[in-house]
Amino acid sequence: MSETIEPVIGLIGGSGLYDIDGLEDRTWKRVESPWGEASDELLFGRLAGVKCVFLPRHGRGHRVPPSALNYRANIDVLKRAGVTEILSLSAVGSLNGDLPPGHFVIVDQFIDRTFARQKSFFETGCVAHVSVAHPVCPRLGDVAETAARQIGLKHKRGGTYLVMEGPQFSTKAESELYRAWGCDVIGMTNMPEAKLAREAELCYATIAMVTDFDCWHPDHDAVTVDAVVKVMHANADRAKALVKAMVPMLGAPRGACPAGCDRALEYAIVTPKEMRDPALVAKLDAVAGRVIHR
Ligand SMILES: CSC[C@H]1O[C@H](OP(=O)(O)O)[C@H](O)[C@@H]1O
Numbered sequence: 001m002s003e004t005i006e007p008v009i010g011l012i013g014g015s016g017l018y019d020i021d022g023l024e025d026r027t028w029k030r031v032e033s034p035w036g037e038a039s040d041e042l043l044f045g046r047l048a049g050v051k052c053v054f055l056p057r058h059g060r061g062h063r064v065p066p067s068a069l070n071y072r073a074n075i076d077v078l079k080r081a082g083v084t085e086i087l088s089l090s091a092v093g094s095l096n097g098d099l100p101p102g103h104f105v106i107v108d109q110f111i112d113r114t115f116a117r118q119k120s121f122f123e124t125g126c127v128a129h130v131s132v133a134h135p136v137c138p139r140l141g142d143v144a145e146t147a148a149r150q151i152g153l154k155h156k157r158g159g160t161y162l163v164m165e166g167p168q169f170s171t172k173a174e175s176e177l178y179r180a181w182g183c184d185v186i187g188m189t190n191m192p193e194a195k196l197a198r199e200a201e202l203c204y205a206t207i208a209m210v211t212d213f214d215c216w217h218p219d220h221d222a223v224t225v226d227a228v229v230k231v232m233h234a235n236a237d238r239a240k241a242l243v244k245a246m247v248p249m250l251g252a253p254r255g256a257c258p259a260g261c262d263r264a265l266e267y268a269i270v271t272p273k274e275m276r277d278p279a280l281v282a283k284l285d286a287v288a289g290r291v292i293h294r
């Protein structure tokens with residue numbers, strides 16, 4: 001008989017989302033990680049009776065820039081907190097004329113152009129290769145789409161998010177290149193976050209909230225933080241409404257993920273048990289706990 005999972009919903013709040021209102025029994029708690037410091041304490045609580053754990057990606061007060069985020073610690077602490085699925089809520093620029101500010105994109109693909117970040121929990125001493133061919137969980141995407149329809153949100157199911165290193169916004173030539181590649185939106189944070197969630201066997205989905213047209217659009221000024229923040233304030237209320245609609249749908253006890261997100265490491269570790277570095281194995285106790293001692 002297959003195991004029944006009591007879902008715990010992890011919410012990663014991006015720019016403009018530093019708290020979740022409506023959360024009952026709220027407590028901020030620090031969770032230790034062998035991967036270093038996470039962006040902030042975790043906010044534990046319940047929405048409609050469903051256990052939720054919120055992490056402000058850049059920390060309260062938006063202190064940590066995209067390249068300095070400890071993505072490994074952020075995913076590790078969520079896994080240690082018992083999270084089973086992650087909804088990433090992120091501000092993005094639009095690279096697609098049909099996606100103006102205020103639109104939401106239920107992302108299904110990424111192009112990872114980041115180069116200055118730790119991208120894996122696996123290192124010398126324990127090597128693993130997971131598949132990220134389909135980097136987001138389609139089950140979470142289905143729920144996001146149903147909820148978006150239910151609350152009348154302007155949204156697009158599916159879309160490619162280009163992840164740039166930042167912190168500067170793109171040049172016009174870069175923006176046009178990414179458009180030519182068929183990308184829909186651009187941001188600085190969802191990689192390696194999505195890759196690490198996959199390594200940690202967590203279902204993950206991105207709700208990208210369009211704040212600007214980056215710098216390619218002839219009828220719009222180049223993006224500024226001021227413009228992003230203004231639109232983000234309006235988007236934040238829509239994001240909170242979407243979360244409120246999604247969480248009850250995700251909260252029911254369920255079986256294993258049909259897409260296999262929760263078994264991503266099943267055949268991924270290449271280094272035989274007796275050859276693994278014990279110190280690294282110890283650090284992997286949460287993210288790879290299901291398989292690391294096999
Ligand atoms: C404040 S504009 C640029 C900033 O916003 C996005 O952050 P997040 O994905 O955490 O919402 C973008 O990726 C940049 O980090």
Ligand SMILES: Nc1ncnc2[nH]cnc12
Nearest residue numbers: 091092093186187214223
């Ligand atoms: N145009 C843009 N480029 C990168 N990250 C963003 N976040 C919000 N808008 C952005």
